[in-house]
Amino acid sequence: MTPNQPLAFDAGPTDVHTDHVAMLMDEVRDTADATARAARSTVLTPRFYTTDFKAMDALDVSPVRAEWDRMMDEYAGDNNQDHFKRDEAFGEELKQLMPQLSPELRQEFIDFLISSCTSEFSGCILYNEIRKHIDNPDIKQLMAYMARDESRHAGFINQSLKDFGLGIDLGNLRKVKAYTFFKPKYIFYATYLSEKIGYARYITIFRHLERHPDKRFHPIFRWFERWCNDEFRHGESFALMMRAQPHLLRGLNTLWIRFFILAVYATMYVRDHARPLLHEAMGLESTDYDYRVFRITSDICRQVFPVEVDIDHPVFRRCMDRLLAISQANDRAVARGGILGRLQRGVCMAQAVLTFGRLYLVPVKRHTLPENVRLDPVW
């Protein structure tokens, strides 16, 4: 998975954004706080997943064998082997830039790092667990490669948290955080999206800071270009696994695909708007950034999803803003507390469900799938 990438949503009805105000208001002071923050499982925070290992074991990739083997060669080549190490300039930049962060930006950035590290580690755990529980040589090898990458990613972000004295205790997190069961079909949809949207987020930030280096307030952003190629390849792996099971991509399953795209987009939109200073510091504006990321993700997803949500539809845009306003009202209700606060949260929950329903009804665009699945990360 990816920094800040959404495997954060929950498919079921949940307590919308319950911990959100607390998340933004609680200051993370030490490693225990950071680990506790990472252990929270809400609609807006990254979750840990488990799945049906038997079904994973039974997966047959022979319909996509040629593309599969090429992809496995790329993993074996491991072109990012030397990437997740700090260079000399990293420390210098850190020394120069860190004192310039305002306390508010520092908190938003720490929140971003914790959420990103948790997402990366979530991928690492899921891929590793699948690897351990199956014998299927194709899937086992793939999971080993992806877990390798995610573990590097999580470790690299955690180093930056340690600079603040806030490294997450990943061993402990693995034990204390709740696991959500998703059947493989949902893992495929959600994880594919998570990897691809993660790529889109990274590359958008990287390209933007390439043009505006004065806005690069932390050296970690320099790593994003090669990093996001890992995420892109992880997404390609899920694309191939889905194309090997074409029934997942047609009929009633397209309703699930539509649901997952909207859930992932809405989660990202609400969560990103809770960190306005982070985007502002980079010279980005949250809404504009999110739509750029949606556009790239939607372009990529045509390799595998026959339906595409219409991000330019006025109702889509209105519903996104409405969900954000509801989330903010919910935050205020949580802060208020008491019976009135609870009642208001109930109203927010109902409004969120209705708005999501309205969003779901926005007409989708339909495509036939391309013959060749694989794409290059050219954005």
Ligand SMILES: [Fe+2]
């Ligand atoms: Fe990934």
Ligand SMILES: [Fe+2]
């Ligand atoms: Fe990753």
